[in-house]
Amino acid sequence: MMVLLVFAYLKEAQSFIDLLELKPYPLLNLKLYKNENYLLLITGEGIVNATLCTTSVLTHFNQEIQMIFNLGIAGAINPKISKFEIFEIRTNYAFINQKLEFKSFSFETKKTPLDLLTVNERVLSLDAKKQLSHHGDLIDREAYGISQAAHFFKKPIKIIKIVSDELADEEFCEVVKSNAPLYSEKLADYFLENHAQTKPQHLNSTKNEFSDILNNPHFHFTHSLFHQTQNLLQDLKLKNISLKSLIKEDFYLELIKEEIPKKEKSKRLNLELKKIVDPIGTKVKTKLQFLTDPFLAQGIHIKCDPDLESPFLDINFKTTSKEDLEHKVIKLKQIDYDSIEKIFKGKIY
Amino acid sequence: MFDKIFIEEKYLEHPQVIKVKKLFPKAPIIQISKIEDYFQKAKKPYLQKRETLNLFLGEKKGQLVKQAPSAYGLSGEPHYYYVHAFNCIYECTYCYLQGYFHSPDIVLFLNHEEIKNEMKQILTLHPQKNVWFHAGEYSDSLALSHVSGELEHYYPFFKENQNAILELRTKSVNIRNLLKLTPLPNMIVSFSLSPDNRIKKTDLLTPPLFHRLKAMQKLKNQGFKLAIHFDPIIMSDDVIFLYKELIESIDSYINIPSIEYISLGVVRFTKDVFTSVKKNYPEADFLSSTFITSFDQKVRYSRPVRNYLLQEIKNILLIHQVHEDKIYLCMEES
Numbered sequence: 020m021m022v023l024l025v026f027a028y029l030k031e032a033q034s035f036i037d038l039l040e041l042k043p044y045p046l047l048n049l050k051l052y053k054n055e056n057y058l059l060l061i062t063g064e065g066i067v068n069a070t071l072c073t074t075s076v077l078t079h080f081n082q083e084i085q086m087i088f089n090l091g092i093a094g095a096i097n098p099k100i101s102k103f104e105i106f107e108i109r110t111n112y113a114f115i116n117q118k119l120e121f122k123s124f125s126f127e128t129k130k131t132p133l134d135l136l137t138v139n140e141r142v143l144s145l146d147a148k149k150q151l152s153h154h155g156d157l158i159d160r161e162a163y164g165i166s167q168a169a170h171f172f173k174k175p176i177k178i179i180k181i182v183s184d185e186l187a188d189e190e191f192c193e194v195v196k197s198n199a200p201l202y203s204e205k206l207a208d209y210f211l212e213n214h215a216q217t218k219p220q221h222l223n224s225t226k227n228e229f230s231d232i233l234n235n236p237h238f239h240f241t242h243s244l245f246h247q248t249q250n251l252l253q254d255l256k257l258k259n260i261s262l263k264s265l266i267k268e269d270f271y272l273e274l275i276k277e278e279i280p281k282k283e284k285s286k287r288l289n290l291e292l293k294k295i296v297d298p299i300g301t302k303v304k305t306k307l308q309f310l311t312d313p314f315l316a317q318g319i320h321i322k323c324d325p326d327l328e329s330p331f332l333d334i335n336f337k338t339t340s341k342e343d344l345e346h347k348v349i350k351l352k353q354i355d356y357d358s359i360e361k362i363f364k365g366k367i368y
Numbered sequence: 369m370f371d372k373i374f375i376e377e378k379y380l381e382h383p384q385v386i387k388v389k390k391l392f393p394k395a396p397i398i399q400i401s402k403i404e405d406y407f408q409k410a411k412k413p414y415l416q417k418r419e420t421l422n423l424f425l426g427e428k429k430g431q432l433v434k435q436a437p438s439a440y441g442l443s444g445e446p447h448y449y450y451v452h453a454f455n456c457i458y459e460c461t462y463c464y465l466q467g468y469f470h471s472p473d474i475v476l477f478l479n480h481e482e483i484k485n486e487m488k489q490i491l492t493l494h495p496q497k498n499v500w501f502h503a504g505e506y507s508d509s510l511a512l513s514h515v516s517g518e519l520e521h522y523y524p525f526f527k528e529n530q531n532a533i534l535e536l537r538t539k540s541v542n543i544r545n546l547l548k549l550t551p552l553p554n555m556i557v558s559f560s561l562s563p564d565n566r567i568k569k570t571d572l573l574t575p576p577l578f579h580r581l582k583a584m585q586k587l588k589n590q591g592f593k594l595a596i597h598f599d600p601i602i603m604s605d606d607v608i609f610l611y612k613e614l615i616e617s618i619d620s621y622i623n624i625p626s627i628e629y630i631s632l633g634v635v636r637f638t639k640d641v642f643t644s645v646k647k648n649y650p651e652a653d654f655l656s657s658t659f660i661t662s663f664d665q666k667v668r669y670s671r672p673v674r675n676y677l678l679q680e681i682k683n684i685l686l687i688h689q690v691h692e693d694k695i696y697l698c699m700e701e702s
Contacts, residue, residue: 109419112410121470125413132419153372153398153406254656298605300658303672326660327670365675 021083023174024059024090024210025073027161030199031091032059034207047075058084062161066113066139069164077172086175089165090210092202093135093180096148097156100133100182103202105209108135108178112154113163115139119154124166126177135178137163157182177214181206229253231266232288239281244289251292260295299367303327306362310355317350323359330363332356369421369457370395370474374406376426379478384517385425391515395423402426407454408470415648417459417472423515428452428477433486436502439699441535442629447500448490450483452476452518453507458539459572461649462600465506467641476512480521487525491532498554504537510557511540519545523552530554537597539574541583551591556628558595559584561618563610566602569653577614581621588622599633599698601677602654603669611681615688625689632681633698634674642667674700 026032029050035041041052041059049072050061058080062072077084095102109132113120116139134155142148142158151158162178169176181202229252232238233245240248255265265271270291274284294301304327311321311332322333334351338344373395379385380399389397400406403426428451436447454475455465465472477483491499503509503522513519526534533554536546546557562570564577575583584594596618604610618624635654637645639661646655662668669677682695 110413110416119410121410123411123413153374154410257651257653257656259653296656297658299603299673299676300670303670303676326662327672328660328662329671362672363675365672365677365679367672367676 020056020085021080022057023073023076023080023084023087024057025069025087025161025165026059026061026089027064027069027091027159028199029061031203031206032061033200034203035059035090035210038207038211046079049075051076062165065160066115066137066164069161070168071164073165073168074171077168077174081172084172084174087165087169087177088210088214089162089176089178090206091159091161091180092183092199093157093159094142095156095182096136096142096152096158097133100156102182103205104182105205106131106133106157106180106182108133108157108162108180110134110155111137111162111166111178113137113139114151114154120163124163124170124176128177133157135159135162135180137161179206179210179214181209229262231262235275237275237281238285238288240285241282244285248285248289248292251289251296254296255292258296265295302367303362306367307359310358314350314354317347319347319350321354327363330360332359370423371420372396372398372422374398374400374403374422374424374426376403377401379425379427382425382478384478387517388423388425388515392423400426403475404429407473407475410470412471412473414466414472414644417455421457422473424473424475425478426475427479428483431486432479432483433490433501434505436500436505437699439697441500441502441631442696445498445500445533446490446494447502448487449502449505450487451506452480452483452503452509453512453516455506456508457511458508458574460539460574461570461572461652462602462635462637462645462654464638464641466648467638467644468506474507474512476516476518480518484522484525487532488529491529496531498531498533500533500535502535502537504535508538508540509536510538510542510546513542513545519549523549523555526552526555535595539571539580541575541579543583543587546592547586547590551593553593556593556595557584557587558597560597560599561614562598562600562602563607563614566604566610570602577617581617584618585621588626593628594622594626595628596630597633597698598681599631600635601632601681602635603657603673603677604653607677608680608684612684615681615684619688624685625691627690627694629694629696630685630690631696631698632678633700634669634677636662636699637667639665639667 024035036052036059039054039057041054041057044051044053052059058076060072060076062069107128108126109128111124112134114136135157136151136155138158138160142151157180159180166176229249232252233240233249252262274287277284307323311323314321318336320335324331336347338347370392373388373392375385375397377399403424407424433448433450436449441447454469455472457474487501522534526532530553533556536557537560538557539560559580561577561580567574567577588594615624645652657669659667660670668674678697678700685695686692
């Protein structure tokens, strides 16, 4: 697993480069650093640079990168926020050419949540800051571009910002330059304490969660059956039925003991799980099968609407002679359509 | 309760705005020229309502009263809903508002006179007929009625126009202002009810069933007409038993056959809302059910399952002496 750390300025990133012992990595014209587990990218200032550089790295390391962090300094527009405080961003908005972009990016965060506005031009007047403060708490110049690239590549991302003083923009840049090592150190401490072990959500594999069943040597799951069973186990979890109690159920213990091929056993398990997850839906399907399956012996395949939304029947058969056709037509007249319609009207029991 | 209150300039001196400011003295007031400049300008995630919820006060523009879709109310009479507010303080996990607006912030409209004028025009389109006006399509009609102060605006209109029927749809027990009014024959307070454990699981922040039943009892004792919405009905293994219990509870508080009407509706979502529900509430128990895309492209249970739920619950109501004419199926193809 590779984690991508994205900064705007080298000075913000310096502590990370030192602590993680990152080495320059030549790729295009990017300022990129790398070790076994981390990539660190310096994008330069602004949304365009941030988007371009992040996209380039993600294109090159798409398979390896599992998680992205955007770290750096942000200006406070909420007067309640103090200098040097570190926040994980809840929602990232963009204010581009004096206009709020409709699309926003939201992130899971356990810390005090704040909203970040990425702006594309300098915010100098108090009025402008007041205007922006209606939409968020902090401003930066890059996060939205990085979020956009992460979203495009479907990579999880967290934005962590350290707060600078509420200053006019020119002064802000000076402060960043002179105080950057301090900001960088604080950010690195925070990151190493809270996120150095961060794993992306999808790597918290459901395989492990349900492994008692899915990895049980008594079963052999084909690819699609594996996913179906995994989804059913997930549904059981939503229904508050624990895996521990499930594997103690009689049906499960008996199924394990049965001397049938592993693949067949897996199918049977799948059917039993369906019954538990959706007893009424299963009842509907069983009743319909009871009405349509007897025709299989005559070579007549009857299928109901797979969504069970409309009471139509899809009937297929081959005929070999006039007599055979007449025989099948007689059989077709025996389809109990009234009972099928009753099921669609809700008469299940 | 509110993080910030945004008020349109022209309403700054509106008596209701002054009352709202007193109700929420700590919330910063932001003067704006129009709601649209801020509300939904950027996508604000639905669940942010848990942490920071803003209030907007201003004017509703465009169509103020809209024709309701078919199978919205008792059939045979025209149904409309009027737009008095956007969004809700409650957090029902199945709620369509989470995919409808791009912001969970609360908007209360103040141009009630214009809304009433539109209602008047609609009445002229249907002479000699009862015309229904439903409140609470985009918001709970009573939950913030003490903030909006709107009951006192609409009450005289319905008192004067007896062929206009007002339905106030709610899950709240905020009936104090309502109880100050004399009941009208053309005013119906309808409560959305679900089994108690369903309310606890899905109707987050709403009053418990017991409180809603008490509120209904108070209103009934004062002479208000009541209606019930069993909507959305959500599948569970014991769902029929739970509705049997629920109907018995209601009957013990307010003789259920005396209810004006009862609607039954099975849970349904537009595709966008379903996506939002899965994103916002991935642990919701009802997501374990099998959903399909139904006749109107909405995401629902399969037709046999929907009809089973509707028929079984309807039968329980019939057993409790509710007249069949009073029961209607909401937003369901017959």
